[in-house]
Amino acid sequence: MRALDPEALNAVWVAVEALLPPREDNHPLGCHNPRISDRICFRDLRSTRPERGVSAVLL
Secondary structure (H helix, E strand, O other), X not given: OOOXXXXXXXXXXXXXXXXXXXXXXXXXXXXXXXXXXXXXXXXXXXXXXXXXXXXXXXX
């Protein structure tokens, strides 16, 4: 059973995405690995199980 409906997660993502700073992928040397998308990071953060002392609301 899912904790949140996928549509609700999409709504949360839209709200979180608006708070993120603009991405800058222009490293002067151009030798670094490309950044992971913010959406993938959000997906992985929300899929982690909260440990003792961490509120699920914060995730």
